[in-house]
Amino acid sequence: MVVGDLAQEVDVIVIGAGPGGYVAAIRAAQLGKKVTIVDKDTVGGVCLNRGCIPSKAFISAGERLVGIQSAGEMGIEVSGEVQVNMEKLVAWKNGVVKKLTNGVQQLLKGNQIEVVSGEAYFSGSNSVRVSSDDASQTYKFQDCIIATGSSSAELKSLPFDGERILSSTDALNLTEVPTKLVVVGGGYIGLELGTAFAKLGAEVTILEGTKSLLPGTDSMLTKMVARKLKKLGVKVVTEAMVNSGEVDGDTVSVEADVKGETQTFTADYCLVATGRKPNTSEIGLDVAEVQLDERGFIQIDKQCKTNIDHIYAIGDCAGGDLLAHKASYEGKVAAEVIAGQNSEIDYQAMPYVIFSDPEIAYTGLSEAEAKEQGFTPVTSRFAFQANGRALSMNQTDGFAQVIADEESKQVLGVQIVGPEASTLIAEAVFAVEMGAHVDDLALTIHAHPTLSEALMEAAEGISGHAIHMVNKKKK
The missing domain is CATH 3.50.50.60 (FAD/NAD(P)-binding domain)
Incomplete structure (x- = not known):
């Protein structure tokens, strides 16, 4: 049966239910808008279903296995070979994903957001047609947020076959x-x-x-x-x-x-x-006259607006750094602009995290970037080898480094490589975002023994007052 001769009217339609789309939908609903969200797959997008979350589940399993294998250093002896059951691992990973997707579905329901399963295609600059296997419906919107994400880029010389x-x-x-x-x-x-x-x-x-x-x-x-x-x-x-x-x-x-x-x-x-490519080629953007750049990403301004004033784009499909948390942030901005607020995107303190071993995380300016922007940067680095918590975890590789302006002592950037860098970077992001003085970090009492003390020590080192390392001699 085909339905949809009569268009349904909504305030805001969101195309894509990933970490950008579902966050945008919830924020718009919180601000009083009638919202419909459309996805051809399932809520959570690539990040939750096939990217960030499942990959971190695999990473955690690998870390657990290595921890068991090296436990002898701590006096914990494991007899026999430790086995990996991949079918159980995949099932556990899928269970983690299911819990999170169910949670997102409940959040959408709780915010009275209509969730529609199907493929969206612009039929004009104010309308979208959503098609599924057995139905089709047109939606007429006042505002639209495109959050279609990205997909794995295929090499012509090495095309995916899904098996090998x-x-x-x-x-x-x-x-x-x-x-x-x-x-x-x-x-x-x-x-x-x-x-x-x-x-x-x-x-x-x-x-x-x-x-x-x-x-x-x-x-x-x-x-x-x-x-x-x-x-x-x-x-x-x-x-x-x-x-x-x-x-x-x-x-x-x-x-x-x-x-x-x-x-x-x-x-x-x-x-x-x-690498990844934007999912922008099969949703009728040409019909809506939305402009793309030469790589197929949607062009937006600081309020996430496209060249069509009431159509917005967020996340991977809008280019820039392809990060889930960036998509969520942009989703909030777009929804707030639609609701009449004077919001705009500001990436001054964007966190970058790589779940390598050891983990890498950084935010703000590097030393080279600080120089390019006219600052005279000073740096201080504290090694995890001198951190009590890192030693007790048997994870001492790496360091925390703080970069500050020599004259003002404003925190310009932080780089961390080491245990739990992905978590530690949050404090650094806050410091860069608020334009903190190094003393704001140094004078904050950090619990002992914790990994976060490394950031405090690095900040103290800028002023030559670090306790647990030899400070640089001032020139």
Whole structure:
């Protein structure tokens, strides 16, 4: 049966129910708007269902396994070989995802948001047609928020087959630990999943086209990660440009030019993690006359508006850093603007987190960026080797570094590599966001023994007053 001859009218329609879309829908509903949210899949988007959450579940499992295997250093002896049951691991991961998606569904219901399953296509600048297997309905809106996200970018020379040549989504549904795994791409997705599978027992080789892992990340942070990868037995090949891949039964061979020499890498699985592309090509943006840039991302201003005044775009489909928390933040801004508030996006203190081993997290300006912006930066670094909590956890790799302006002592940026960096960065984000003086961090009493003391000590080091390290002599 086909319905929908009569358009339904809504205040706001949100296309995409990921971490940007569902947050935007809830905020708009909180501000008094009648909201409909549409997704062709399920609530939570890629992040919750096939990305952030399931990958971190795998990472946590890998860390737990390594912890058990190394427990002997603490006097905890484990007899016999520790086994990994991938089917149970995947089932547990799916259970985590289900709990979260159910939670989001209840939040949408509690905020009286209509949830529609189907594919959305613009039929004009004020209307969207949503089609499912057995129905079709047109919605006429006052405002629209596009939150369609992104998907794995496929290499023409190494197309996904879902069996041996895998996207990140495919990899997270494997029911066996690969004996050998080739990872094409040394960015954060390839690195995180490659590390997780290495800890679960796979022999991992990472092929990265540039000169170093995690392109765009400060080398002082990545060196620590590269060192740990070596300990885990992960082989990292840089300046490796993939030419082709071939599947033969249960084997996949990847051919790459490595610094001018052709090499072949053989494994039972190949994970391709070479970036993501915006989901903007099949929703009728041309009909709505919404402008895209040359890479297919939707162009927006500081209020998340497109060139069409009442159509907004947020998250991955709008470009910039492809981060779930950035999408959620932009979703709130777009909803608030629609409700008449004077909100706009400000990325001054955006947190960046890589769940590598050890973890990497940073916010604000790097030392080089501070110089470019006219500051005279001073830095102070405190090593986790001198932190009591890190020692008691047997996780002492890494450091916390604070960058401040020499004259004003304003905190400009913070970089952390080490245990729980993903959690520790929150305090640093707050400091950069509020334009804190280093003494705001240094004079805040931090509980002992905790990892957060490293940030306090680094801040004290700016003024030459750190207690648990030798301070730099002032020039």
